[in-house]
Amino acid sequence: MKSNLRLIGGKKLQSPNNTHTRPTTLRVREAIFNILNNRVEDSNWLDLFSGTGTISCEAFNHGARKIIAIEKNINNSKICLKNLLSLQDIENRKNDIDVICKDVLNWTKPNYERNLSSKIMDLNKLKFDFVYLDPPYDVNFHELVLNQIFNCNFLKKESTVICEHSPNLNIKKSNLWETIDVRDYGQSRLTFLINVQHA
Numbered sequence: 373m374k375s376n377l378r379l380i381g382g383k384k385l386q387s388p389n390n391t392h393t394r395p396t397t398l399r400v401r402e403a404i405f406n407i408l409n410n411r412v413e414d415s416n417w418l419d420l421f422s423g424t425g426t427i428s429c430e431a432f433n434h435g436a437r438k439i440i441a442i443e444k445n446i447n448n449s450k451i452c453l454k455n456l457l458s459l460q461d462i463e464n465r466k467n468d469i470d471v472i473c474k475d476v477l478n479w480t481k482p483n484y485e486r487n488l489s490s491k492i493m494d495l496n497k498l499k500f501d502f503v504y505l506d507p508p509y510d511v512n513f514h515e516l517v518l519n520q521i522f523n524c525n526f527l528k529k530e531s532t533v534i535c536e537h538s539p540n541l542n543i544k545k546s547n548l549w550e551t552i553d554v555r556d557y558g559q560s561r562l563t564f565l566i567n568v569q570h571a
Contacts, residue, residue: 379429380405385455387424388447395426396506396536400557404534405434412436415501418526420476420517425452427504432459432469438498441471442479449473477513480520499528506536515544522548522567533565
């Protein structure tokens with residue numbers, strides 16, 4: 373297990389000894405939370421393709437109220453939970469986080485029965501302020517997942533969906549979402565999307 377992964381502020385996180393994960397870089401994470409600023413505080417956060425949980429951990433440290441992380445790789449999902457449970461003040465807030473080992477492509481289907489590991493949170497009542505979507509750069513299902521997300525009932529009217537992807541990919545226009553910002557950081561691009569009805 374490697375521990376050369378660091379959060380904003382310097383705390384070390386665990387990461388697996390393989391090349392199958394691509395944690396969001398520190399530069400990109402700093403940019404995200406600078407852009408969102410104090411909007412993260414008291415928000416509900418959904419982290420899709422969460423990997424080892426760097427984005428979930430940053431959201432927690434920036435004051436998110438509820439965090440759900442979805443990761444289909446069982447080893448990565450275990451590391452994600454371990455990283456979240458290593459954060460300061462987590463003891464009093466264990467019921468505010470949940471790491472679910474499921475395939476995002478299934479979990480985001482509008483008719484999918486989404487059960488949480490935790491019995492504390494009721495997903496039928498939980499609406500997310502932010503959704504972070506970070507599939508592997510070399511796959512081609514960003515827009516499939518976006519279509520499913522914007523057709524689900526877990527978004528608020530004013531929710532923001534942040535998609536991390538390769539600069540070679542441009543998220544197409546849709547009647548479901550509006551692109552409000554695009555930022556490039558080296559080998560990563562961030563596209564910020566909102567519900568069309570919010571515009």
